[in-house]
Amino acid sequence: xxxxxxxxxxxxxxxxxLADEVGFEQVTVSELARRCGVSVPSLYSHLASSRDLKxxxxxxxxxxxxxxxxxxxxxxxxxxxLVALGNVYRDYARQHPGRYAxxxxxxxxxxxxxxxxxxxxxxxxxxxxxxxxxEEDQTHAVRLLGGFFHGFxxxxxxxxxxxxxxxxxxxxxxSLDALDALLRNWPPAAQGPSGR
Amino acid sequence: xxxxxxxxxxxxxxxxxLADEVGFEQVTVSELARRCGVSVPSLYSHLASSRDLKxxxxxxxxxxxxxxxxxxxxxxxxxxxLVALGNVYRDYARQHPGRYAxxxxxxxxxxxxxxxxxxxxxxxxxxxxxxxxxEEDQTHAVRLLGGFFHGFxxxxxxxxxxxxxxxxxxxxxxSLDALDALLRNWPPAAQGPSGR
DNA sequence: GTAGTTTGCCTAATGCCTTTAGGCAAATGC
DNA sequence: GCATTTGCCTAAAGGCATTAGGCAAACTAC
Numbered sequence: 001x002x003x004x005x006x007x008x009x010x011x012x013x014x015x016x017x018l019a020d021e022v023g024f025e026q027v028t029v030s031e032l033a034r035r036c037g038v039s040v041p042s043l044y045s046h047l048a049s050s051r052d053l054k055x056x057x058x059x060x061x062x063x064x065x066x067x068x069x070x071x072x073x074x075x076x077x078x079x080x081x082l083v084a085l086g087n088v089y090r091d092y093a094r095q096h097p098g099r100y101a102x103x104x105x106x107x108x109x110x111x112x113x114x115x116x117x118x119x120x121x122x123x124x125x126x127x128x129x130x131x132x133x134x135e136e137d138q139t140h141a142v143r144l145l146g147g148f149f150h151g152f153x154x155x156x157x158x159x160x161x162x163x164x165x166x167x168x169x170x171x172x173x174x175s176l177d178a179l180d181a182l183l184r185n186w187p188p189a190a191q192g193p194s195g196r
Numbered sequence: 197x198x199x200x201x202x203x204x205x206x207x208x209x210x211x212x213x214l215a216d217e218v219g220f221e222q223v224t225v226s227e228l229a230r231r232c233g234v235s236v237p238s239l240y241s242h243l244a245s246s247r248d249l250k251x252x253x254x255x256x257x258x259x260x261x262x263x264x265x266x267x268x269x270x271x272x273x274x275x276x277x278l279v280a281l282g283n284v285y286r287d288y289a290r291q292h293p294g295r296y297a298x299x300x301x302x303x304x305x306x307x308x309x310x311x312x313x314x315x316x317x318x319x320x321x322x323x324x325x326x327x328x329x330x331e332e333d334q335t336h337a338v339r340l341l342g343g344f345f346h347g348f349x350x351x352x353x354x355x356x357x358x359x360x361x362x363x364x365x366x367x368x369x370x371s372l373d374a375l376d377a378l379l380r381n382w383p384p385a386a387q388g389p390s391g392r
Numbered sequence: 393g394t395a396g397t398t399t400g401c402c403t404a405a406t407g408c409c410t411t412t413a414g415g416c417a418a419a420t421g422c
Numbered sequence: 423g424c425a426t427t428t429g430c431c432t433a434a435a436g437g438c439a440t441t442a443g444g445c446a447a448a449c450t451a452c
Contacts, residue, residue: 004400004401029438029440030439038402050439106354136366139361140366140371144348144375147343147350147371150347150350151344151346152342155339181381185381187373197417197430199428202429234431235431236409237430238431
């Protein structure tokens with residue numbers, strides 16, 4: 001039986017493409033096998049399980065996204081960098097909705113530890129160098145931005161900002177404006193316990 | 197054959213509970229049937245499909261969440277309302293991770309139109325009354341907050357802010373502080389095209 | 393080049409999930 | 423009470439995930 005020349009990396013890439021075509025949720029070992037012209041069980045020579053496939057696609061997407069983010073923010077600072085970084089996430093999600101969903105896949109702790117997640121965090125932290133934030137507030141800001149980027153993009157992709165005025169592109173821009181202003185005027189920590 | 201007394205609403209609630217137990221992704225018609233003590237095909241008297249079940253659970257969760265949000269913001273304004281609203285989302289997600297995930301399920305346009313999604317939007321808009329924002333900027337702020345609430349909570353739940361310092365509770369509080377400050381000092385629209 | 397070993401492909405098989413069809417009897421309506 | 427509707431069941435079919443074992447290509451060592 002001639003070998004089809006499959007590799008784990010190749011299957012991961014094919015899986016990522018399939019994800020963008022049919023949606024990450026619809027990616028199956030069976031469909032991938034059909035796409036590669038081999039029988040379903042053959043894929044188990046290269047993949048441990050369906051979950052293994054999804055994990056690999058997720059890691060691939062996170063890496064790809066981090067590479068784009070790194071390129072986009074290189075040589076930029078302050079507001080320029082903030083906009084560039086945010087746009088990377090939004091553009092990637094719109095160009096590659098399946099991969100973007102994959103990047104949101106719940107990884108097990110071990111896989112997560114080896115993922116590009118930390119790169120994303122570092123890149124976000126890097127753009128904050130253009131703002132005057134203390135160590136701790138920088139971490140808060142990283143998480144705020146991370147949450148906003150992901151949340152806005154996810155809601156938008158899900159149609160949450162559907163065809164209503166103003167369009168979501170404007171909201172995106174104004175949100176980035178607002179966040180830039182916020183980062184330039186980050187409020188000091190309150191004196192006592194605040195709320196909960 | 198005695199009737200088990202199943203109803204669509206009852207199955208939806210049982211499905212929501214199952215979601216919190218095993219995770220929304222693991223909810224199946226088969227498991228629900230086992231839980232109710234009936235055969236799998238029996239459920240098709242009350243549910244159109246597995247997707248119908250998930251859609252119903254999603255609508256249920258969105259409604260439940262909107263009720264909680266309405267209660268929490270009633271009689272509050274400004275920063276107090278902002279914190280209360282944000283906390284509803286975060287608390288719900290932590291208490292009911294499966295239902296929260298269900299609330300994020302991609303509904304088809306028809307189901308989405310009849311969902312509590314618009315209530316959520318209105319509630320967020322309502323808390324913004326305590327801030328001086330123009331009509332359009334209010335919408336931008338609704339989307340920014342919606343994105344942040346969802347994004348932060350989702351990343352947190354996924355372990356994205358794992359056991360590192362400062363803990364995510366502090367980041368949550370500081371983020372709400374920051375957003376309150378932002379809303380009180382919302383930047384005016386820039387003169388010309390900004391960025392993209 | 394040859395022999396032994398490893399590896400990647402296949403088919404068969406198993407089990408789980410989703411769904412449909414048709415039968416039977418409980419429940420409902422007149 | 424009778425006719426109709428409805429909710430339960432079993433049987434069946436198809437799809438997906440996965441394992442086991444066989445065969446031959448590919449690799450390694452001498």
